[in-house]
Amino acid sequence: xxxxxxxxxxxxxxxxxxxxxxxxxxxxGSVEYSFVGKRTGVVDMALNMFAEDMRAVTGHRAEHRAGxxxxxxxxxxxxxxxxxxxxxxxxxxxxxxxxxxxxxxxVEGGHIVVLGxxxxxxxxxxLELSRLAGVSPWAWWGDVTPLRRHYLALASDYLTIQWxxxxxxxxxxxxxxxxSHRLHQLLLRLRGNLLRHADCDGRxxxxxxxxxxxxxxxxxxxxxxxxxxxxxxxARHEWVARIDNPRTVAYQLSLFMDMAWNITYVNATNIxxxxxxxxxxxxxxxxxxxxxxxxxxxxxxxxxxxxxxMNVEFMADAFGNELERYLANYEALVKALTPxxxxxxxxxxxxxxxxVDYPVRAALLMAVKQLQAQEARHIGRPSSFVRDDEALxxxxxxxxxxxxxxxxxxxxxxxxxxxxxxxxxLAHMPLMAxxxxxxxxxxxxxxxxxxxxxxxxNLDVGNTITRNACHFRRATQGVQTVSMLGHSMxxxxxxxxxxxxxxxxxxxxxxxxxxxxxxxxxxxLGHDIRLAVRVDDGEAQMVSVRPDIHxxxxxxxxxxxxxxxxxxxxxxxxxxDIEIRALDTPVFIDQLxxxxxxxxxxxxxxxxxxxx
Numbered sequence: 001x002x003x004x005x006x007x008x009x010x011x012x013x014x015x016x017x018x019x020x021x022x023x024x025x026x027x028x029g030s031v032e033y034s035f036v037g038k039r040t041g042v043v044d045m046a047l048n049m050f051a052e053d054m055r056a057v058t059g060h061r062a063e064h065r066a067g068x069x070x071x072x073x074x075x076x077x078x079x080x081x082x083x084x085x086x087x088x089x090x091x092x093x094x095x096x097x098x099x100x101x102x103x104x105x106x107v108e109g110g111h112i113v114v115l116g117x118x119x120x121x122x123x124x125x126x127l128e129l130s131r132l133a134g135v136s137p138w139a140w141w142g143d144v145t146p147l148r149r150h151y152l153a154l155a156s157d158y159l160t161i162q163w164x165x166x167x168x169x170x171x172x173x174x175x176x177x178x179x180s181h182r183l184h185q186l187l188l189r190l191r192g193n194l195l196r197h198a199d200c201d202g203r204x205x206x207x208x209x210x211x212x213x214x215x216x217x218x219x220x221x222x223x224x225x226x227x228x229x230x231x232x233x234x235a236r237h238e239w240v241a242r243i244d245n246p247r248t249v250a251y252q253l254s255l256f257m258d259m260a261w262n263i264t265y266v267n268a269t270n271i272x273x274x275x276x277x278x279x280x281x282x283x284x285x286x287x288x289x290x291x292x293x294x295x296x297x298x299x300x301x302x303x304x305x306x307x308x309x310m311n312v313e314f315m316a317d318a319f320g321n322e323l324e325r326y327l328a329n330y331e332a333l334v335k336a337l338t339p340x341x342x343x344x345x346x347x348x349x350x351x352x353x354x355x356v357d358y359p360v361r362a363a364l365l366m367a368v369k370q371l372q373a374q375e376a377r378h379i380g381r382p383s384s385f386v387r388d389d390e391a392l393x394x395x396x397x398x399x400x401x402x403x404x405x406x407x408x409x410x411x412x413x414x415x416x417x418x419x420x421x422x423x424x425x426l427a428h429m430p431l432m433a434x435x436x437x438x439x440x441x442x443x444x445x446x447x448x449x450x451x452x453x454x455x456x457x458n459l460d461v462g463n464t465i466t467r468n469a470c471h472f473r474r475a476t477q478g479v480q481t482v483s484m485l486g487h488s489m490x491x492x493x494x495x496x497x498x499x500x501x502x503x504x505x506x507x508x509x510x511x512x513x514x515x516x517x518x519x520x521x522x523x524x525l526g527h528d529i530r531l532a533v534r535v536d537d538g539e540a541q542m543v544s545v546r547p548d549i550h551x552x553x554x555x556x557x558x559x560x561x562x563x564x565x566x567x568x569x570x571x572x573x574x575x576x577d578i579e580i581r582a583l584d585t586p587v588f589i590d591q592l593x594x595x596x597x598x599x600x601x602x603x604x605x606x607x608x609x610x611x612x
Contacts, residue, residue: 020155020156021153021154021155021156022069022107022110022111022112022153022154022155022156023069023151023152023153024069024070024112024152024153024154025054025057025058025133025149025150025151025152025153026151027150027151029060030054030058030060030061030062030063031054031058031060031062031063031070031152032062032063032064032065032068032069032070033047033050033062033063033064033065033068033069033070033071033072034064034065034066034067034068034070034071034072035047035064035072035073035074036071036072036073036074036078036082036086037072037073037074037075037077037078037122038074038077039074040077040119041119042119042120042123042188043074043116043119043122043123043126045123045184045185045188046122046123046124046126046127046188047062047064047126049126049127049130049185049188049189050062050126050127050129050130051063053130053133053135053139053146054130054133056135056139056145056146057133057134057135057146057147057148057149057152058148058149058152059148069110069111069112070111070112070114070129071111071112071113071114072114072116072122072125072126073086073113073114073115073116073122074116074118074119074121074122075093075096075097075115075116075117075118076097076117076118076119077119089108089109089113090108090109091104091106091108091113091115092104092106092115092159092161093115095161096115096116096117096121096161096163097117098117099117099121099163100117100118100120100121100163100164100167101117101118101120101121101124101163101164101191101193102116102117102121102161102162102163102164103115103116103117103121103122103124103125103128103161103162103163104125104159104160104161104162105125105128105129105154105158105159105160106158106159106160107154107155107156107157107158107159112129112154112158114126114128114129117163120193121163123188124162124188124191127188127189128160128162130189132152132154133146133149133152134146134147134149136281136282137186137189137190137254138186138250138254138282138351140182140185140186141182141186141246141247141250142247142250142282142351142354142355143348143350143351143354143416143419144282144348144351145347145348145351146347147345147347162261162262164191164260164261164262165231165236165259165260165261165262165263165264166231166235166236166237166238166239166260166261166263167236167237167238168193168194168237168238168239169191169192169193169194169238169239169257169260169261170187170192170193170194170195170196170239170240170241171187171192171194171195171196171240171241171242171243171246171253171256171257172195172196172197172198172199172207172240172241172242172243173195173243173244173245173246174242174243174244175213175243175244175245176422177422178245178246183195183246186246190253190254190257191257191261192257192260194238194240196240199240199242200238200239200240202237202238203234203237204234204235204236204237204238205235205237205238205239205240206227206230206231206235206238206239206240206524207239207240207241207242208223208226208227208239208240208241208242208256209241209242210223210241210242210243210249210252210253210256211241211242211243211244211245211248211249211252211253212244212248212249212306212308213244213245213248213308213429214248214307214308214362214429215248215302215306215307215308215359215362215363216248216249216250216251216252216355216359217302217306217307217308217363218249218252219299219302219303219484219485219486219489219561220251220252220255220271220274220275220299220483220484220485221271221482221483221484221485221486221489221491222303222485222519222521223252223255223256223259224255224259224266224268224271224482224484224485225268225482225485225491225493225519225521225588226521226522227239227256227259227260228259228263228266228268229493229521229523229524229586230524231259231263233523233524233525234524234525235524239256239259239260241253241256241257247354247420250355251275251278251355254278255271255274255275255278258274268480268481268482268483268493269480269481269483270483271482271483271484272292272296272483272484275292275295275296275484276288276289276292279291279292279295282348282351282355283343283344283345283348283351283352284343284344284345284348286343287340287343287344287352290336290339290340290343291340291356294333294336294337294340294356294360295356295360296484296489297329297333298333298359298360298363299484299489300487300489301326301329301330301333301363301367302363303485303486303487303489303561304326304487304561304603304604305367305559305560305561305603306559307362307363307366307367308366308429308431309431309559310366310367310369310370310371310431311370311431312559312560312603313371313374313378313603314326314371314374314603314604315601315602315603316375316378318600318601318602318603318604318606319459319460319461319462319464319602319604319606320457320458320459320460321455321457322602322603322604322606323371323375324454324455324456324457325457325459326367326371326604327364327367327368327371327454328454328455328456328457330360330363330364330367330368331364331453331454333360333364334360334361334364337356337357337360337361340356341357350415350416353411353412353415354412354415354420358408358411358412361408362405362408362409364401365401365402365404365405365408366401366405366431368397368398368400368401369398369401369402369405369435370398370431370435371398372394372395372397372398372401372435373394373395373398373435373436373437375391375394376391376392376394376395376398376437376438377436377437377438379391379394380392380395380437380438380439381438382438382439385437385438385439386439386440386442386445389449391437391438392441392445392448392449393449393452395435395437395441395445396441396445396446396448396449396450396452397449397452397453398435398437399435399437399441399446400446400450402434402435405432459606459608460606461606461608462597462606463508463595463596463597464593464594464595464596464597464606465504465506465593465594466591466592466593466594466605466606466607466608467502467504467591467592467593467607468488468490468590468591468607469488469490469491469492469500469517469580469589469590469591469592470488470490470491470492471502472492472500472501472502473501473502473503474500474501475492475494475498475499475500475501476494476497476498476499476500477498478495478498479492479493479494479495479498479500480492480493481493482588485519485588485590486517486519486561486562486588486590486591487517487561487562487590487591487604487605488590488591488607491519491588491589491590492588492589492590493586493587493588494531494580494581494582494586494587494588494589495582495586496582496583496584496585496586497581497582497583498581498582499579499580499581499582500579500580500589501577501578501579501580502577502578502579502580502592503575503576503577503578504575504576504578504594505574505575505576506571506572506573506574506575506576506594507573508571508573508596509571509572509573510570510571510596511568511569511570511571511596511598512568512569512570512571512594512595512596512598513566513567513568513569513594513595513598514533514535514566514567514569514578514592514593514594514595515564515565515566515567515592515593515594515595515605516531516533516564516565516566516567516580516589516591516592517562517563517564517565517589517590517591517592517605518531518545518562518563518565518587518588518589518590519561519562519563519588519589519590520547520554520557520558520560520561520562520563521547521588522547523547523585523586525585527584527585528544528545528546528547528585529544529545529546529547529563529585529587530542530543530544530545530582530583530584530585530587531543531565531580531581531582531583531587531589532579532580532581532583533565533567533578533579533580533581534578534579534581535567535569535576535577535578536576536577538569540579540581541567542583543565543567545557545563545565560603562590562591566598568598571594578592578594580592591605591607593605593606
């Protein structure tokens with residue numbers, strides 16, 4: 001008797017829980033919807049995409065049926081009598097009807113109601129249901145196969161109301177062999193309305209280069225900082241991302257479009273949370289938890305130098321060998337990937353390879369190929385190269401990395417029966433050429449040094465005092481630390497007139513140089529990067545850098561990601577203060593160093609783990 005009572009109570013509890021939800025798929029039949037309005041091309045596209053999404057999720061295409069649980073309304077195309085009937089229901093018409101591209105989804109009267117202010121808004125609302133069913137916007141472009149679901153429901157109090165922050169939102173896809181229809185579908189899934197073939201222009205418009213043909217190497221914090229600053233300075237009419245292939249820059253484009261849709265989605269400190277949510281959508285929460293620190297470090301390393309621009313010389317004799325430490329950090333990332341791959345659903349393995357495994361490994365191999373070839377040329381001489389073990393060791397590491405990179409590219413091109421074969425054309429990239437050495441490599445040399453890898457070298461800061469800019473002693477109002485930006489991954493935005501202050505104790509006396517690294521970021525309004533640096537009570541030294549794409553100085557700064565400002569000082573053995581002030585435009589300060597060797601050659605600021 002007691003068992004029967006418990007069973008009845010349990011059933012009542014389950015039924016009560018279900019009563020709170022409106023079920024739109026219970027494991028049988030098809031997802032069904034009704035539509036009220038005048039169907040246009042963009043709405044038809046969205047409905048067809050939704051139908052196919054439901055096939056992937058449930059095994060059956062979604063079907064149109066009068067009286068279905070899902071009701072879709074395009075407000076600007078409804079007949080008067082239908083509109084008046086809808087007005088009598090408890091749905092948020094008034095909150096979206098006057099806004100372009102807006103949509104709302106709510107639960108009312110046992111139905112899931114989708115409202116769109118116009119055709120675009122209706123399409124976005126329809127595809128929001130796909131997202132709620134677990135379909136990634138990158139299902140086709142990223143091979144993120146939807147996982148099967150046996151139950152789909154919304155809570156009885158579910159409500160979302162959305163509209164865009166930027167009126168026109170989209171991208172220019174400059175790659176070869178891209179499917180125009182698939183590009184338009186992706187644009188719709190990302191809530192865009194503009195697929196351009198030329199740069200944006202005019203007042204209130206902002207274009208940003210966010211992708212390369214090869215690897216995702218634009219830091220998320222860079223996208224946030226550049227676009228949010230432009231938005232605050234008036235770029236609110238049109239945002240366009242310049243990309244090569246959407247597949248390569250999936251997260252960057254998602255972040256860009258999310259900000260254009262709702263500028264409050266992301267702020268200076270929650271970029272890692274946004275990235276984690278995106279990783280969870282693609283690979284599941286367990287894998288995302290492990291991937292976030294790995295890919296954060298990846299963006300740290302590519303922020304120091306983009307793989308496709310790895311034509312700079314890291315110094316083996318700077319700060320205890322910055323070259324080997326940089327490569328060792330990459331090696332650690334690759335080793336961390338293997339256990340994470342096991343956490344990814346089998347259906348998402350191709351996406352994991354394309355978005356995680358391939359970029360990290362390819363970036364490592366490009367760095368080894370380029371930097372070790374430079375080291376071999378720096379050490380070796382043509383007359384003695386074949387007898388120079390140190391130069392040969394570097395050359396073999398470079399050659400081996402090149403062979404592995406070619407094999408990795410072949411694997412990428414061959415995945416999914418060659419679906420992406422024509423999207424990875426690297427012939428135009430000079431850095432993809434075979435590495436050059438002072439002399440020929442023999443088979444014997446390759447065999448002797450084949451197992452050589454990065455050597456562990458401890459950081460030696462030498463006679464420097466170095467800080468990431470986020471470790472300031474005092475800051476004025478409005479200063480913000482931006483996550484995932486700069487060599488520090490925590491660059492600091494200083495508004496016009498704002499300042500940062502630092503204190504340090506000098507153990508030495510005499511001439512030194514204060515090096516300030518600012519992010520090389522062009523200003524939307526065309527201003528120079530202008531700042532003032534003052535040490536103690538001395539006169540402030542004004543520095544101005546013009547973001548001129550034709551200037552060798554600016555080209556070097558853009559490739560490095562930093563503008564380096566050097567201020568000569570005379571120091572006593574005492575405590576000292578440094579003040580950095582932004583003048584008439586926002587400036588992003590990344591790192592600073594007090595260096596007692598004014599002519600030092602180096603690439604990476606020697607920041608210790610305690611100072612990160």
